[in-house]
Amino acid sequence: MNLNEKRVLLGMSGGTDSSVAAILLQQQGYEVVGVTFRFWDEQQDIEPGYIQEARELASHLNIEHHVYDAREKFQTEVIDYFIAEYLAGHTPFPCVKCNNSLKWKLLLILSEEYQCSKISTGHYALITEQNSFFYITEAADKEKDQTFFLWGLSQYILQKTVFPLGNFIKSEIRKIAAEKGFQRMAEKKDSMGICFCPGDYRDFLKKQESVKGKIKKGNFTDETGNFLGRHEGYFFYTIGQRHGLGIHLNKPVFVKEIIPDSNKVILAPIEEINQQEIILENYNLINQADFSDKFDIFTKINYRKQPTLSRITILDNLHLKVELQSPVMAVAPGQSAVFYRDGKVLGGGVIK
RNA sequence: UGUCUCAUGGUGUAAUGGUAGCACAACAGUUUUUGGUUCUGUUUGUCUAGGUUCGAAUCCUGGUGAGACAA
Numbered sequence: 001m002n003l004n005e006k007r008v009l010l011g012m013s014g015g016t017d018s019s020v021a022a023i024l025l026q027q028q029g030y031e032v033v034g035v036t037f038r039f040w041d042e043q044q045d046i047e048p049g050y051i052q053e054a055r056e057l058a059s060h061l062n063i064e065h066h067v068y069d070a071r072e073k074f075q076t077e078v079i080d081y082f083i084a085e086y087l088a089g090h091t092p093f094p095c096v097k098c099n100n101s102l103k104w105k106l107l108l109i110l111s112e113e114y115q116c117s118k119i120s121t122g123h124y125a126l127i128t129e130q131n132s133f134f135y136i137t138e139a140a141d142k143e144k145d146q147t148f149f150l151w152g153l154s155q156y157i158l159q160k161t162v163f164p165l166g167n168f169i170k171s172e173i174r175k176i177a178a179e180k181g182f183q184r185m186a187e188k189k190d191s192m193g194i195c196f197c198p199g200d201y202r203d204f205l206k207k208q209e210s211v212k213g214k215i216k217k218g219n220f221t222d223e224t225g226n227f228l229g230r231h232e233g234y235f236f237y238t239i240g241q242r243h244g245l246g247i248h249l250n251k252p253v254f255v256k257e258i259i260p261d262s263n264k265v266i267l268a269p270i271e272e273i274n275q276q277e278i279i280l281e282n283y284n285l286i287n288q289a290d291f292s293d294k295f296d297i298f299t300k301i302n303y304r305k306q307p308t309l310s311r312i313t314i315l316d317n318l319h320l321k322v323e324l325q326s327p328v329m330a331v332a333p334g335q336s337a338v339f340y341r342d343g344k345v346l347g348g349g350v351i352k
Numbered sequence: 353u354g355u356c357u358c359a360u361g362g363u364g365u366a367a368u369g370g371u372a373g374c375a376c377a378a379c380a381g382u383u384u385u386u387g388g389u390u391c392u393g394u395u396u397g398u399c400u401a402g403g404u405u406c407g408a409a410u411c412c413u414g415g416u417g418a419g420a421c422a423a
Contacts, residue, residue: 082386091387098385123385149385192384201387240388248377250364255388304384330388 007031008118008162009111011103012058012065014050016188017165018122019057020173023180024164025120026061033114034058034065037106039074039098040196057182066114070106077102079196083208086201086235089258090334093350094194100152108157119160125150126166127158128344133287134158135344141169148303151338151348152284202236211235218263220247223256223272231265234258240273240330254330274327280320280337280349288314290346291339295325298340301351302330307340320349 008025012018012034025032036054051067058065078098085092107119123146124139134155139145153161165173170190177186197204205211214235220228229247231237237245241255245267256268278301291297291312298307299322309325322337331351338348 086387093386095386146385190385194386197386238387242389243377246377248363250376252376302389303386305389332387335387 003117009116014053021122089260091332138343239332283349285347
């Protein structure tokens with residue numbers, strides 16, 4: 001295959017970040033090819049506005065632009081997964097699932113189709129190379145750092161990936177957009193929430209045909225099985241949840257465990273829901289030599305939480321054990337645990 | 353039936369005759385490319401009818417209700 005060294009395929013969402021990424025890549029001398037994925041639309045038949053915005057921007061910057069309709073793949077890889085996970089009593093992480101099983105795979109395939117040697121996105125992250133290994137590395141903007149979502153990318157992908165935003169902070173990115181004359185782009189609000197499920201995920205679940213027949217009220221109990229109240233259906237709750245239980249015990253209680261088989265949700269006071277050992281599955285480690293029997297790895301189980309010093313043990317091809325030096329709360333199956341050291345992502349996995 | 357104790361938001365409780373406060377829940381906002389967490393704010397109350405007092409959740413009387421003891 002003949003790939004052009006200076007051609008880069010950039011995922012363009014139509015938002016501020018990926019738009020400025022296009023500008024920065026051009027400044028770095030890349031020939032940018034833009035692709036906008038159509039993952040999910042509120043209205044099926046109308047071309048959504050973000051596609052038009054991306055197309056206009058590409059035209060302004062004089063770059064080649066493609067639209068890729070990935071709606072069917074997104075449905076099976078992300079939305080169906082999302083629903084199945086909740087029905088299994090887990091807490092899905094759709095953004096990680098999308099990155100791992102869809103977005104980057106498509107970027108890779110399309111990059112070859114368009115003869116691009118590099119892949120790029122508007123993520124706030126960096127890539128560093130060390131001992132011939134490529135590591136996702138924390139961005140300069142610690143507030144916006146998105147490395148937590150990218151732990152699953154393979155070496156083959158990382159070696160081809162460029163993150164032009166990693167050395168900038170958000171306000172600088174907005175400034176660049178404004179300076180280049182994209183005022184409206186500069187003022188766009190940050191995206192937030194799950195892209196296919198604006199608002200409360202519970203409302204989304206209630207609308208799904210595959211879920212409707214399964215909504216059954218059940219019992220809240222304490223850890224010893226004592227009845228505490230009634231709930232609306234186990235998959236409307238998530239580990240660590242405190243509010244919205246419709247139950248008052250004169251002290252705060254949190255969801256500790258969800259048992260789909262008996263439609264039971266177990267509640268406990270905060271000190272009972274902390275955990276110091278986590279089992280991960282479907283892990284991805286960049287270099288196993290990074291891991292020792294010492295507590296020298298920082299593990300994050302939420303992208304905004306402080307990392308916790310920990311020790312990682314490989315159990316088998318699928319499973320890892322994470323021992324934490326201090327307990328963390330709301331460890332929910334389906335969520336990600338990500339390992340860091342010196343700002344580098346050493347790997348991660350899905351909480352079992 | 354007799355004696356005693358108690359009655360404050362949705363729940364649990366605090367306030368010596370002087371601004372009815374706290375916790376939990378609920379609601380709203382904040383934060384956020386996941387869920388949850390956090391943070392901020394808001395709503396809601398003195399069982400009832402009288403009396404004493406400048407002033408009553410607080411003291412007095414009746415009623416209603418709950419609990420304990422007695423039988």
